[in-house]
Every structure is written in C-alpha cells, then in structure tokens.
Amino acid sequence: MTLQSHHDPHKTLREHLQEVQQATHFILSCHSVNFPQTIINAIVQCHDLGKGSPAFQTYIQNPAAYNKNQADPRAKSHAFLSAVLATLWAQQEQWPAFDTLILTQAVACHHAGFKNLDELEIALELDIDDPLAAQYTALDLSLLSEISGLNLQNIDQANFEAAKWWLFKQQKIKKQLTHxxxxxxxxxxxxxxxxxxxxxxxDKAFLALHEEGAAPYLQKTAPEIPPAWIDNYLTQTTHSTPFDAFRATLQAQVILNSQVMTEKCFTLTLPTGAGKTLIAARWALALRQQLSLPKGFKPKIIVVLPYLSIIDQVEKIYQQVLGITTEEAHTDLKMASHSLADRNYELEGKALSDSYAEFFLNTWRSEVVITTFDQLLLTFFSEQNKHLMRFHNLMDAIIILDEVQTLPPRLWDIINQTLQVLAKVGQSRILMMSATQPQFLTPAQELVGTPEQVTAIFNQCQRYQIHLQHHLEQPLTGFIDSLITRVKTWLAHEQRVMITLNTRASAKRVWQALQTELALQVPIYLVSADVTPRDRLEKISNILNNQPCLVVSTQTVEAGIDIDMDVIIRDFAPLDKLIQVAGRCNRHNHRGKHGGYVEIVRLLSFNGQKYANYIYDPVLLNTTFEILENYQTIGEESVLTLSEHYFQLLHRKMNTGKELTKQYAYWQALEKSIHTLLRPQGEQISFTVLDDQKGEILRSQIKSALEIKGRWARRQALQKLAGGISERSVNVYQRRGFHPEDYADLLGYLWILKAGFYTSAAGLDLKLIEDDPAACIF
Known part of the structure; x- marks a missing residue:
C-alpha cells in the first residue's frame, strides 16, 4: 500500500520524508553549532507518521470532497497522532526525557505552533468520543516502520494516552524542567x-518550490563581503562635515579594540551622529570574515532597528556598501524584513518566481538581513510558526541591535538572558549600540574600550546645549503664541527648526498654527504617525537636503535618523528620548561649540493634563525630573553621565521582566504576548489611503487578489501587495464608541479611507476632538 502525503503537488509519504530529510541536511550545513543531529533526524522521520491514518488518506485523495461531505476535521488531524508515536518510540529507545520533550514538541506543533507544557500535555489527551482514538488503533505500524526507517512495530496501540502518561506522569517532565x-x-x-x-x-521547502524545482534552494551561496567595502564607501562619499575626522578616529579605535574580543556579547556606546551604523557594519564584516575561516561557513548578519524610518536610511547605506544596484528586489546579499518591504527577490541577477521569492524572504535567505525589533522578538518569543520558521537563522549569526534604548524595561531581562544563552550555545555574536546605553546586556565587552575611554569620547562632543524650561508648565495655546514669534526670528537667520511633541493631536495643532502664519516663507513638514509611511519617508528625504525648514514631529524622528537641525524644542519626555532628539541638533558640528540650541518644555492640554503623561510611564518621567532637578542647561559633554545615572535608577525602580524570563524558560504561558508587551496601548485599526492614481491601481490589484478562489494563491497574491498597502496605511487605537465605518469602506479585510480624511501634508484628520484617545497616541 502506498501512503499519500500531499494532494497538490502529489507526494507519497515516502517521497515527502526523503525531501524533508534532504532540506534538513542543507539547512544544517549552513550552521556550525553542535546541533542535536539524532533528535532532528527523528523529528523528520516522525513528523508525518499520523498521515497513515485511514481518515487522512481518505481526505488527501480528494480534500474538496472530504470537506464537502462535512467529515469530521478532527479525524484527519495527523500531528498529534505523529506526536504520540514519536513519544512512545523515544520511550522504547530509552531516550532522555528532555530529548523526548524536544521531539514531541516539534512533531506535535509543526502545524499548531509552539506549545507550553500545559498545552502540550492536553495535546496528548483524547477528548470525549474523540475520533483520533479509532484512527490511532488503525495505523499500520509495520508499513510506517518500513517508510520511516524507525522500529514502530512494538508500540502498544491500545492506549493513545500512554505517551502522555510516560512523559508527564512517569518522567514528570514539568518537575524535571523546573529543577x-x-x-x-x-x-x-x-x-x-x-x-x-x-x-x-x-517541511515546506520542496512543496513551496515544486513548480521550478529545489535546485536554487539547495544552492549554497555565501559570497565574500570584505570589510574594505566600508572603506571604499567612505572614500566615495562626496559630502564632508567638520565631524568626519572624529568619526574616522572612532572607526580606527573600534577596529583596534576588536582585535581582542573576550566575549560573545558586545556594546557600542557612542554619541549621536558618531557613525555607529558604519562602525558596526565594518566590525560585523570583519568578524564574519574571521569566523568563516575555521568554521567553513559564513555567518549571517542581522541588523535590527526600532523604526521603519531608520530602516529605510540604514538599508540604503548597506545597499551602497554592498554594491547592489536594484532597489526593487532583495538579493542573496541583502534583504529587508518588515511591513513595507518589497516581495521580489533576485538570485545572481535573475528575478525569482513569486513562490521562490516568498519562501526566501520568509526564511531570511540573505547574507545581510535588515529587520525590526518586532520581527526579531517575534522570532524569539512568538508561538506562531510563521515567526519560528526563521529562528534557526539566529544561531551562528552576528546580530546588531541599534537604538536599544527604545526597548521597554519590561523586556530587558528576557532579552538579555536569552541573547546571552544564544551566544553561548548557538555561537552567535551580539552587539547592542546606542548613545544612551540602557546597560542591560551583561556581561558584554564595550567595543569603544574602557569606561574612561567612553567618557573621554563623549567629553569631546560639545555640539549642542540643552536649555531646561520644563519646570514651567505651559498650556499648548500659549506655547503656540510665543512659538510663532520666535520661529520668525530663527527663520530670518535661515535656521532649521524642529518642534517635537508627544501626541499626534498636539503636533497637528502646532503644525496647523505654523502653517497658517508661515506657510509662504518656508517648507513646514508634519512628521507623525498620522502620516502614511510613504509620505513620512518622502518628507524626511526633503528634510535631509539641509535647506531652511520647519519640522513638527512626534517621536518618530528622535532616534537614528540623520537629520541636522539648528534649533529643537521638545516637549518633556524620559531622559533618553531628550538626549536622542538633541542628537539631531548641530549633528555635523557646522555651527561649532554649543552651536545647537535645544529647549525642553512641559506642555498641557486644554483640560490641564500633561501631554507627556498620555504616553510615558510615570516612573520614567519622575526619574528624569529627579535627575534634571538642579540643572538649567546641559552641554552635550555631560549627557553620558546623566544617561548612566538614569538607567542605573531605572534598573532599581522598574520591573525588568524577570518573571517573564522564567515563564519563557520553563515553558509556561507568557502573561502577555510579546506583541502586547511591545505595543501596550491596545488594538489598532488600520486605514489604507488610496487617494491617487497609483492608489487606484493598488485598489484594483487588491480586488483582483481577493477574487482568487484558491486560499493559498489568494494569500500569496495579497502578501505580495502587503508592502504597498502598509506604506499607504495609518493606524488609530481602538476605543469604545469609535466606528471605522464612519471614515472608511471595507474592501475584503481592509478599511479603505474615504475622501476628505487625509492629505499628505496634514496626514489623517478624523475630525475628532483634540485629546481623543484615538488621535493623541504617538
């Protein structure tokens, strides 16, 4: 008898297991770590054994007919049957309990996602009148043994729950794990x-790529990327600034210190605008070259950033460094993984098909991957397989996390502990960089050198001075009145001015007032989450031309973006955010010592509420207030000491998530999902703006994709459009009484914004009251 595994494309179970084994060998050949080969081989051989059940074989012969006849979907489930057989086989082979746990988890969850121990135990149980009981006893273990190469014939088929009993009762796996x-x-x-x-x-490789064959997938490409390419890039860069010599000195200092690396975790603590992106890139390329020699392979470089606006900037730098000429596709050299990323992929200069491109992008098939904190943390901590599929790429990788101060304190412990263990067992290298280092990666080697050397570098930077006016609370209306007069004076001297507010609503009001008074004199840009990413990136590009302008923003531009302003006014915020936004002032030192003017104010809404309190933890604000209490002005040379003091206090005052680390380590349910921990403000509603000719083309493409009858083909077509949809979308936070149908029409699952509620200049305007929660979150 021949057991079938897949309907389209047609695959026998024997063929599928052989292909999965081949793909597994290829994946493991890209790693140097001492992986548990015996466990992985058993996982491959066991993962689809349950497909031998009569119900599954009936289903797979004609899935449409099976579903049309309303047959019990539980009866055809194969993963849990496979897990029971795998567990009992491991018991028979006298496997250790923890090895068996890894085997059982992978087999049981390769369709359902990673399960905590309680969920896994339930998965090995039968429901009342469960159809799986009959399917289990009907399995032909002799045939499955012959197909898989495993000795399954002595397994007792009389008791489905014997696997659970052995692993959870006899072996007491929960107790062993807690010890x-x-x-x-x-x-x-x-x-x-x-x-x-x-x-x-x-499991997906040969199936996803069946139309063209798996040859390109099994082609191992790891091109050389010499560190000298960074030097070439710097040489070819045409613009020069008074800060360039300082940056070159720092580059040389890090290169020297990197010759002796005693740890696998590193920090890079440098002032804003000191060139951390290129310094880290050169360090990573040199390390990749060094590690590739003894290991016989080349580590993947994963660059992780907090904001899409920074990613766009960093991606362009890597694109130029790597000599990539196409901007419309990812390649085996470099790819981006985020919501705005294009879904095309080129290999050796040739465009791959949609199925290949989709699979390569989903599995991070590039030497340099540029992604977001969200994507990295979901790869670590999400239970969903779409994120976990790329987890193996984190082992043996060089992982660079930029602007790490943006990570919430509640995640500090779990990130530190997990990265430390990843570096130890997975042979990865970790680099965290920031001008305001939160000091949670420990132990770690500082690439700049000793604490004294770091201090000496910061002491050399005197580009701006911060003027503290936050003790005097100002209503927003009064602030606007005084601001207009001051801005006119600054513009008369052709200065570039940025006002950074804490909420969309306050930013919108300031922008509207300045637009009314000064629109004919100078470009005035609103840069906030009320503006689509497409328009936001275009505005940032215009700001980068260094012409006189006014920028009104929320926090979207306070870290990482290489803009250079002469004057910055910032509503009160946590200290690291004040320092980061100050780093956009006199960034290239064109105005000399303390030539940049930064002012900190504290603004009140019309009902007397501090705007800062809408979005920031009171502990962060109070700690900042405490540190700044005795200061009237702060020079840039003092910010390192203040930042270090600030984070030392936060480590004592804040919940850094130790309980979360334990829940993750001991396979317990996380009290909150990683997405909720990253985005605690709540559920969002996304509005898509299709208000121009290209938008109408996208609308037509969405309609065509939604009309595709095949579920997977429809999903793939929509996924290909996802980047274009995301770059034209704005989000608001859901709240009671908010009705999206008042502002948008549904197209499939998308809310398409009606005319009159968005312009590229002013962004989203739902005509809500000023401090409505849906409008004032950043």
Whole structure:
C-alpha cells in the first residue's frame, strides 16, 4: 500500500520524508553549532507518521470532497497522532526525557505552533468520543516502520494516552524542567525552537518550490563581503562635515579594540551622529570574515532597528556598501524584513518566481538581513510558526541591535538572558549600540574600550546645549503664541527648526498654527504617525537636503535618523528620548561649540493634563525630573553621565521582566504576548489611503487578489501587495464608541479611507476632538 502525503503537488509519504530529510541536511550545513543531529533526524522521520491514518488518506485523495461531505476535521488531524508515536518510540529507545520533550514538541506543533507544557500535555489527551482514538488503533505500524526507517512495530496501540502518561506522569517532565537552572532551561528552550524551526523550513521547502524545482534552494551561496567595502564607501562619499575626522578616529579605535574580543556579547556606546551604523557594519564584516575561516561557513548578519524610518536610511547605506544596484528586489546579499518591504527577490541577477521569492524572504535567505525589533522578538518569543520558521537563522549569526534604548524595561531581562544563552550555545555574536546605553546586556565587552575611554569620547562632543524650561508648565495655546514669534526670528537667520511633541493631536495643532502664519516663507513638514509611511519617508528625504525648514514631529524622528537641525524644542519626555532628539541638533558640528540650541518644555492640554503623561510611564518621567532637578542647561559633554545615572535608577525602580524570563524558560504561558508587551496601548485599526492614481491601481490589484478562489494563491497574491498597502496605511487605537465605518469602506479585510480624511501634508484628520484617545497616541 502506498501512503499519500500531499494532494497538490502529489507526494507519497515516502517521497515527502526523503525531501524533508534532504532540506534538513542543507539547512544544517549552513550552521556550525553542535546541533542535536539524532533528535532532528527523528523529528523528520516522525513528523508525518499520523498521515497513515485511514481518515487522512481518505481526505488527501480528494480534500474538496472530504470537506464537502462535512467529515469530521478532527479525524484527519495527523500531528498529534505523529506526536504520540514519536513519544512512545523515544520511550522504547530509552531516550532522555528532555530529548523526548524536544521531539514531541516539534512533531506535535509543526502545524499548531509552539506549545507550553500545559498545552502540550492536553495535546496528548483524547477528548470525549474523540475520533483520533479509532484512527490511532488503525495505523499500520509495520508499513510506517518500513517508510520511516524507525522500529514502530512494538508500540502498544491500545492506549493513545500512554505517551502522555510516560512523559508527564512517569518522567514528570514539568518537575524535571523546573529543577533546571535558568540558563539550562533557556538552553533547552532555544534548542527546542531550533529543531522546530529547521523542521518548519524543511517541511515546506520542496512543496513551496515544486513548480521550478529545489535546485536554487539547495544552492549554497555565501559570497565574500570584505570589510574594505566600508572603506571604499567612505572614500566615495562626496559630502564632508567638520565631524568626519572624529568619526574616522572612532572607526580606527573600534577596529583596534576588536582585535581582542573576550566575549560573545558586545556594546557600542557612542554619541549621536558618531557613525555607529558604519562602525558596526565594518566590525560585523570583519568578524564574519574571521569566523568563516575555521568554521567553513559564513555567518549571517542581522541588523535590527526600532523604526521603519531608520530602516529605510540604514538599508540604503548597506545597499551602497554592498554594491547592489536594484532597489526593487532583495538579493542573496541583502534583504529587508518588515511591513513595507518589497516581495521580489533576485538570485545572481535573475528575478525569482513569486513562490521562490516568498519562501526566501520568509526564511531570511540573505547574507545581510535588515529587520525590526518586532520581527526579531517575534522570532524569539512568538508561538506562531510563521515567526519560528526563521529562528534557526539566529544561531551562528552576528546580530546588531541599534537604538536599544527604545526597548521597554519590561523586556530587558528576557532579552538579555536569552541573547546571552544564544551566544553561548548557538555561537552567535551580539552587539547592542546606542548613545544612551540602557546597560542591560551583561556581561558584554564595550567595543569603544574602557569606561574612561567612553567618557573621554563623549567629553569631546560639545555640539549642542540643552536649555531646561520644563519646570514651567505651559498650556499648548500659549506655547503656540510665543512659538510663532520666535520661529520668525530663527527663520530670518535661515535656521532649521524642529518642534517635537508627544501626541499626534498636539503636533497637528502646532503644525496647523505654523502653517497658517508661515506657510509662504518656508517648507513646514508634519512628521507623525498620522502620516502614511510613504509620505513620512518622502518628507524626511526633503528634510535631509539641509535647506531652511520647519519640522513638527512626534517621536518618530528622535532616534537614528540623520537629520541636522539648528534649533529643537521638545516637549518633556524620559531622559533618553531628550538626549536622542538633541542628537539631531548641530549633528555635523557646522555651527561649532554649543552651536545647537535645544529647549525642553512641559506642555498641557486644554483640560490641564500633561501631554507627556498620555504616553510615558510615570516612573520614567519622575526619574528624569529627579535627575534634571538642579540643572538649567546641559552641554552635550555631560549627557553620558546623566544617561548612566538614569538607567542605573531605572534598573532599581522598574520591573525588568524577570518573571517573564522564567515563564519563557520553563515553558509556561507568557502573561502577555510579546506583541502586547511591545505595543501596550491596545488594538489598532488600520486605514489604507488610496487617494491617487497609483492608489487606484493598488485598489484594483487588491480586488483582483481577493477574487482568487484558491486560499493559498489568494494569500500569496495579497502578501505580495502587503508592502504597498502598509506604506499607504495609518493606524488609530481602538476605543469604545469609535466606528471605522464612519471614515472608511471595507474592501475584503481592509478599511479603505474615504475622501476628505487625509492629505499628505496634514496626514489623517478624523475630525475628532483634540485629546481623543484615538488621535493623541504617538
């Protein structure tokens, strides 16, 4: 008898297992870590054994007929049947309990996502009148043994729950796990995710790429990327600034210190605008070259950033460094993984098909991957397989996290502990960089050198002076009145001015007032989350031309973006954010010592509420107020000391998430999803703006995609449009009484904004009251 595994394309179970084994060998050949080969081989051989059930074989012969006849979908489920057989086989082979746990997890969850221990135990149970009981006893273990190469014939088929009984009752796996030290538990968790990740990619590889064949997938390309390419890029850069010599000195200092690396985790603490992106890139390329020699492979470089606006800037730098000429496709050299990223992929100069491109992008198939904090943390901590599939790429990788001060304190401990263990067991290298280092990656080697050397570097920077006016609270209306007069004076001297507010509503009001008074004198840009990413990036590009202008923004431009302003006014915020936004002032030192003017104010809404309190934790604000209490002005040379003091206090005052780390390490349910921890403000509603000719083309493409009858083909068509949709979308936070149908029409699952509620200049305007929660979140 021949057991079938897939309907379209047609695959027998034997063929599928052989292909998954081939893909697995390829994936593992791209790693140097001492992976558990025996466990992974068993996972591959066991993961689809449940497909031998009569119900699944009936289903796979004609899925449409099976579903039309309303047959019980539970009866055809194969993953849990496979997990029971895998667990009992491991018991028979006298496997250790933890190895068996990794095996059971991967097999049971390769369709359902990673399960905590309670969920996994339930998965090995039968429901009342469960059809899986009959399917289990009907399995032909002799045939499955012959197909898989495993000895399954002695397994007792009389009791489905014998697997659960052995693993959870006899072996007491929960108790054993809780007795592990935290580092050992984290190591087990990471290995379990590694094994599941390898299976997830290998299981889909040949199926996703069946139309063109798997040859390009199995082609291992790891081109040389010499560190000298950074030097070439710097040489070819035409513009020069008074700060360039200082940047070159820092580059040389880091190169020298990198010759002796005693740790696998590193920090890079440098002033804003000091060239951290290129310094880190050169360090990573040199390390990649160094590590590739003894290991016989080349590590992947993963660059992680907080904001899409920074990603656009960094991606362009890497594109030029790597000599990539196409801007419309990702390549085996460089790809971006975020919501705005294009979905095309080129290999050796040739465009790949949609299925290949989609698979390569979803599995991070490039030497340099540029992504967001969201994507990295979901790869670590999400239970969803679409994120976990790329987890194995984190092992052996060089991971650069930029602007790490933007990570919430609640995640500090879990990120630190997990990255430390990843570096130890996965042979990865970690670099965290910031001008305001939150000091949670420990132990770590500072690439700049000793604390004294770091201090000496910051002491050399005297580009701006911060003037503290936050003790005097100002109503927004009064602030606007005084601002207009001052701005006129600054513009008379052809200065570039930026006002950074805490909420969309306050930014909109300031922008409207300045637009009314000064629109004919100078460009006035509103840069906030009320503006679509497409329009926001265009405005930032215009701001970068260094002509006189006014910028009214929220926090979207305060970190990482290489804009250079003469005057900045900032509503009160946590200290690291004040320092970061100050780093946009006299950034290239054209105005000399303390030539940049930064002013901190504290603004009140019409009902007397501080705008800062709408969005920031009171502990962060109070700690900032405490540190700044005795200052009237602060020179840039003092910000390192203040920043270090600030984060030392936060480590004592804030919940840094130790309980979250334990939940993750010991396979417990996380109290909150990683997405909620990153975005605590709540659920969002996304409005898509299709108000021009290209928008109408996109609307037509969306309609065509939605009309595709095949579920997977429809999903792939919509996924290809996702970047274009995201770059034209703005979000508001859901709240009681808010009705999106008042502002938009549904097109499939998308809310398409009606005319009159958006312009590229003013962004989204839903005609809500000023401090409505839907309008005032950043």
């Amino acid at each position: 592990l030290a935290l580092e050992s538990a984290l190591s087990l968790r990471l290995w379990a995710q590694f094994c599941l990740s390898v299976l997830l990619e290998a």
